[in-house]
Amino acid sequence: MDILGLIQSNLLTPIVLFFIFGIIAARIKSDLKIPDAISEFLPIYLLAAIGLHGGIEMRNTGFEKMLVPMLAAIGLSLLFTLNHYQILRRLGKFNLFDSYALASTYGAVGAVTFSVGLSFLKNQGVTSEGFLAAVLAILEPVAFILAIFLTNMAVSKQMKTKKESLGEISESEIGMGITETKTNLKQVLHESITGKAIVILLGSIIIGYMIGEEGFESISIVFDELFTGAIVIFLIEMGIIAGQRLDDIKKVGVFLIAFSIIMPTFNGIIGVLVATAIGLSLGGAVMFGLLLASASFIAAPAVLRHAIPQAKPSLYITSALGITFPYNIIVLLPIMFMVSSIVHNEGSIDLLNYILKGLI
Amino acid sequence: MDILGLIQSNLLTPIVLFFIFGIIAARIKSDLKIPDAISEFLPIYLLAAIGLHGGIEMRNTGFEKMLVPMLAAIGLSLLFTLNHYQILRRLGKFNLFDSYALASTYGAVGAVTFSVGLSFLKNQGVTSEGFLAAVLAILEPVAFILAIFLTNMAVSKQMKTKKESLGEISESEIGMGITETKTNLKQVLHESITGKAIVILLGSIIIGYMIGEEGFESISIVFDELFTGAIVIFLIEMGIIAGQRLDDIKKVGVFLIAFSIIMPTFNGIIGVLVATAIGLSLGGAVMFGLLLASASFIAAPAVLRHAIPQAKPSLYITSALGITFPYNIIVLLPIMFMVSSIVHNEGSIDLLNYILKGLI
């Protein structure tokens, strides 16, 4: 199947269609809405299901194989976050705060995107490595921590320079400022690590690991069989919210629109190639790519509003949810699947290594 | 099985029993309540399930067969709405606003009633035409549009007469009044067509049509197998609300009580006969009759409060939910099933045509 055929067949899955439906419902100003309680519960449910599934798989395959992909993912995530920052700040002329906020939004991962990816693979009859759920959990805070740390550094430096030049305040006050920044950083770190997404995901992985296939049986109907239907319901609401944000896209500007499409494509394909190089399966490489391609639109605001309040959420939420998410699940997922199929079937790993060396 | 036997066996289904249970819970002033978020979500879910099911069936059977039933349903719905108005206004002595509001409430369709009908047929091991979901979607706004249009006309006329007799205001002001009325009508039309019920129903039909049997598989557990259980849960809440409204029935008056039982019976049986005449199956004729027999109690208030705010919601909600809905799902459904069985088995269609000619 060629790439257009794959995109088209992906378009015709309930998940994608109901997402598009949600967008349309919002555009025609329908009052359709999934009640808040349901749309707050569904991500928790999805993460629990992903975690249990991953944990059970890890029990079968062991931890060792996880190490390299984990480190690779962390490395790439940090690298990409820095890269995003440079692009946004220098080429996009965004201010310091918006640049770091956007950089980490795209450096972080989207759990909903991950769910859709799993369903996509299921649909293609392809499996992926269970430990990728753990990579998802670990990757979630990494980009934020980096961005917050760098923002705080930059702000402290600015403050110091400014105050010194004013000559108005004593050393001790600067010290206080830095301490405050550190406290703030520590607090944000705590918040981002105890955030519900990570907690339920890690918890479920561990529980999945402990109970195994057998223990899972009694709850598999809820946490496995209902999975795709639950995503469908959640994506109606995501579509509605994305649709409501479409008006804001104008405010986002052409540069950020282009960034929201090109950057994930780049990150995702690099991800697929690296994953293939380090030995992940066809499906695993797609999910690995998706982790890097995805942007965070649920966890991001919660963390960034406290950590970098100066940044405009209308920028990072709109681009992540309104542009990148639809693009990822409709277009990029099939593209990455194609790329992964090619590099997995044609022994092109050598070629890839070659490309990668050129890149780094 | 005779009609009483059928009613009795229908009484002993979980759906009906839990509905009655809800009524009792409300009467003994229990604090039992299905949380709002759940009872707001369930109709959306039910409509999505109905729509998907209908869409998939339509993919198998094609559109052509839909045309005649659709037109027949629209025609009957309009006819019935006008008929209701005459009865309510002349015999019932209701004012203009209440008459139109009630007329359209009973001319419109009840999606929940439709769900219960589908479950009833499933229980009897009988199928119905999938395109009836589309008829449900199209029929939903028809009666409202007619009633609102006529109400607006009547109000404009009244205003004009009154103002002319007063001789106080210029032609242009009357023109303004009419323009305002038109704007209002347009707005209400938009509201009623983009109302969540129609949007999710039409959307799901189209999606069902696009994905077909195969695409549905991954979500069939959620959107098919959970269906009856979900209705049960929803009907607990409907029972509670109906039970709370029982006190208001006194205020509704004997005339409206009689209307709420006789009218649906009349409309429903005509519906079954017409449907049989135009070739619908046994089950299809029951559902067609149910469409015409049912009254709207969720969509109605949302549309009518804006369109005809002068009408008393205590009248149309109480009669539709407190009297007609229980009557329809407990008594009329088995009756219509019986009628449909008779006319389908005994070649009584000629007879029926005869009767119909006499009526029109």
Added chain:
Amino acid sequence: MDILGLIQSNLLTPIVLFFIFGIIAARIKSDLKIPDAISEFLPIYLLAAIGLHGGIEMRNTGFEKMLVPMLAAIGLSLLFTLNHYQILRRLGKFNLFDSYALASTYGAVGAVTFSVGLSFLKNQGVTSEGFLAAVLAILEPVAFILAIFLTNMAVSKQMKTKKESLGEISESEIGMGITETKTNLKQVLHESITGKAIVILLGSIIIGYMIGEEGFESISIVFDELFTGAIVIFLIEMGIIAGQRLDDIKKVGVFLIAFSIIMPTFNGIIGVLVATAIGLSLGGAVMFGLLLASASFIAAPAVLRHAIPQAKPSLYITSALGITFPYNIIVLLPIMFMVSSIVHNEGSIDLLNYILKGLI
């Protein structure tokens, strides 16, 4: 399997693990939370499922066998409530109000605990008598009614003594006070009997009885197969709430902590022995014991805040939910299972009768 092995294998079930997970999530101050609408709905769902199941079983087995266990349960519940009061008031030095509130909290039953018990047995491949759901329903208000009645008596007496000694008021005023107390008692009785837990449970038992196995089929996926998964989700929230209350345990005091562990153990084991003596099955005896061991933490506050507002909810909720519930589902359930296995296999019923005689 020895008792530690059984506890350990019970620990490794999803239900227990997700409960512990919830506690941990609360301790690390995560913002994880199951939305209110979901956690209000789940107990209703669980009780409906328990009731339907029980009702269907009772249709198969008949009522007669229920009488003795029912009377035994009521008797023991009353006895235990009085016993708790003596212990709390004399040994624990709690005031009158707290003593009665706590006594009835532990004399009453916990529906969630019951759900977990059913899942535990399912996991062990053991069944229990269906009529125990009815015992659950009847037992729910018994302890409250006793405690409220006794509290009211005590208060009236206090008032009378006080007023007489003051010599300030007339007989008629005392009469009024007593009348008020009686009205209050009547009101509380109504509230506790029409409380949602009892209503949904009794309703579902009756409906289950009426529809039987066959009628249940169409909803068995929702009310049977999803059961364990639903408990898991609910126990995440219960874990979170229990975890938030752990800080309050200090305030509860050593005496109440000990009471919250020793009392259920005592009550539960007596329950298992009595149940065995009156002929219940291995699983039935465990459930019977669990009824007596469990403390109420959802229904209790609703009833007690109105009936004995002077009692401190921080005492009875914290001990019931924060200590007894975890202890019951993690430790006591396996212990009672062990005891029941022993007395059922080794013809130890005679021995037991002997012990019981000694006790009473």
Added chain:
Amino acid sequence: MKLYNVKLLTVTCEILAQKNVIDILAKHHISGYTTYEVEGNGARGLRGQGLKNEKNVKVEVIMQEDKLQDVIEEIARTLFTNFAIVLYVGDVGVLRTEKFV
């Protein structure tokens, strides 16, 4: 349009005391009120995170000044000791005094 001075009584209390408050209003023949669930912190600690019964509720009553004293006196006397509860009174203007007895 003229605005007439009336009182706005607000009672913030634990949800299980709502019935008591409304009963007191009814006893003084006040049938109009507005309620909604809230969370909060106070002398009895953080409220509203866990079970439904642990939430707070606000009861708002627009009323004529003449009944105010009796109502708040009864609320204070019967509920202040045992329940998490706060009560305050403000001045507002309304269009139709006949609605608020």
Added chain:
Amino acid sequence: MKLYNVKLLTVTCEILAQKNVIDILAKHHISGYTTYEVEGNGARGLRGQGLKNEKNVKVEVIMQEDKLQDVIEEIARTLFTNFAIVLYVGDVGVLRTEKFV
């Protein structure tokens, strides 16, 4: 910091009248408001127990005194007859008057 006197208009009405109220505000070029769902009791009976459409909503608007009369006049004229609705006005102080036109 100085607090400037402005008016706080509160409209408690059935949820299906919310759009009408907000349209009236918009017509008078007031775009700032806060809304939330409530339950209540009044001349039109207990509201908020059943279907979503049967609930009430509160609309709160901080505004300058000069627009108040027009807004409440229009609300009273167009909505008082047909809807369950209550309206009251209080005095509050704000820091930034420019936010509230």
Added chain:
Amino acid sequence: MKLYNVKLLTVTCEILAQKNVIDILAKHHISGYTTYEVEGNGARGLRGQGLKNEKNVKVEVIMQEDKLQDVIEEIARTLFTNFAIVLYVGDVGVLRTEKFV
């Protein structure tokens, strides 16, 4: 019963600023407050339709006049620039001043 004059401070802000507001209250040793989720419209556009994080919250604090200035000054200084936020102050009477420091 005598009603004592105190201030009712209301802060309507985006939900992610709630913690900041409550931290400021705590810093000024105010532990009593009431919160609830709301929706709204203002300078930063319509809020409350989509994700939970996009909602608003109201924080209401009954407090003595003497602390008011410090609290609103700190809220204004630290939160007005970056968050969707509105703040207003009214006068209310309470029965037990000792509850509100």
